[in-house]
Amino acid sequence: MIPAMPASAARSRRAPRSPHPLLHYGRITAMGTVTALILIAGVWASWGTAQHVMLPRGREHGTITVTDCADGTCGGPYTPLSQGSRPRERVVVEDSGAVAEGRTYTVVVKPSSDEAVRSGPGGMLLAWAPLGGALLLASVVVAGGLRRTRPAWLMAGAGVALLTAAFLAA
Incomplete structure (x- = not known):
């Protein structure tokens, strides 16, 4: 610990929580629901073509x-x-x-x-491209709303990989 740093700053590495637990859990529930809806919409949009x-x-x-x-x-x-x-x-x-x-x-x-x-492979990747976009959008919600950066980076990486593969395969 740096001598000029207060002890409370050295202990707390996480972002401060909401003063009311109900607000904290409400935010998690709302952002989790938004994330799930975005991903469900991405699968729904992709499945119409991907099933064939x-x-x-x-x-x-x-x-x-x-x-x-x-x-x-x-x-x-x-x-x-x-x-x-x-x-x-x-x-x-x-x-x-x-x-x-x-x-x-x-x-x-x-x-x-x-x-x-x-x-073929190009058609399969193009069919799932809407899911790639949904993964990118959901990663922003996970990072900002849920404050989970590692899963957000994984989702964004998967979305970018899917969209890149679809672009190259086409």
Whole structure:
């Protein structure tokens, strides 16, 4: 201990707690709920696409050659690769930064529709990209609201790794 430092400053390394335990536990409960909701929303947003990529059994597999992009979707002719799949004149995929005109992508067709999602490692990582963003956002809440910096850094690192992998795989 430094001689000029008061004894109370040397003992306390943690941030001071709220004067009322009810406020302390209320903050923890509120921020924990916000964190959980952010993560649930990230999984929910990802699962809509990821289920088709991760559970492809019984679905139509094929390739799409992108011929045009407009209004948030790209489309082109579909060539089947799996048995029971039929060729189609036009199938649409979501227009993201990972889709370019003139390129061919492997896809899984959503049941009872002409919508497709990219398959393979790139499609899997792109499907889970919303979860990566949710991890980044939740890490800020965990660090600031819950005052847990180590778990926050782990969450942020996982989010950055997921988004980086999705960007590189696309």
